Amino acid sequence: MPDFLEITIDKFTFKVATDRFYSKEGVWAKEEKRRVRIGLSDFVQQRSGDVAFAEIKPVGTLLAVTEEVVVVETIKVNIAYLSPVSGKIVEVNPAMTVAPEAINQDPYGTGWLTVIEVADWETERARLLDPQAYFESMKRQAEEEVKKP
């Protein structure tokens, strides 16, 4: 179980897992021996709402950084999320076809989206936010959301 940075804003509590890195949009990337598992942050899943479908690019797809990796349809919106790293998709979470609600229930665990084989993790990581930096960014976004009428 990862440790979390945590903040409660209004009636919502948001967690940021400290064992991975993040894109500014809130897609997390966790290195696992030249492979990178990715998923959506707790803040992103809460802001997006209950997931109805998650359409992930298939195994074998070559992705450039910021290329679309998944389209998530929730009860509120349809959102395309961009890959935080470049590489080849080598695994897709099979649960996403039958139980995409895992994204809401366990965003840092069983709700992962895909595994990408990367050529150079150090270079990829340099483009990402560390947990503390993402936490600060997420906090600002959440506070702005709360101020909206």
Place this chain on the structure above:
Amino acid sequence: MTSPTQKVMIVPCSGIGKAYGTVSREAAYAVTEDLRPTKTRLVPLALLVLGDEDSRTDIASYPVITIDGCKLACAAKMVRQSGGTVVQEFAVLDGYRRHKDLKPQGIAELNEGGQKLACVLAEEVAVVVDGIMSRNHGGENA
């Protein structure tokens, strides 16, 4: 709970201003007014929230089916909190997952997909109502 069961209470979501909440209410209206009017009664969630005594008595006396718009499942939670027994929970989102072509949109007026999804859900609820009544009447489908 009385025996044999004379009615099944239907409690839909009160998500006003949301397409999925509207689907849940349309489905509840279809069951209680069109499909199984003699076997069911609609209990508005708002009355349970307000602590209305008649509504609380109804859900404590009869089996309850809830139809929730989202996974917060306010209807199911409120029924249990009010002393009722939920025999089956329906979620509009689950129904949509089974019928991807029926995407609900619109609030005051549901789109065609939403209306069809409400009908599909209503049919599913009606089947459950029949099952409950049948069990409680020893096979008689009253």
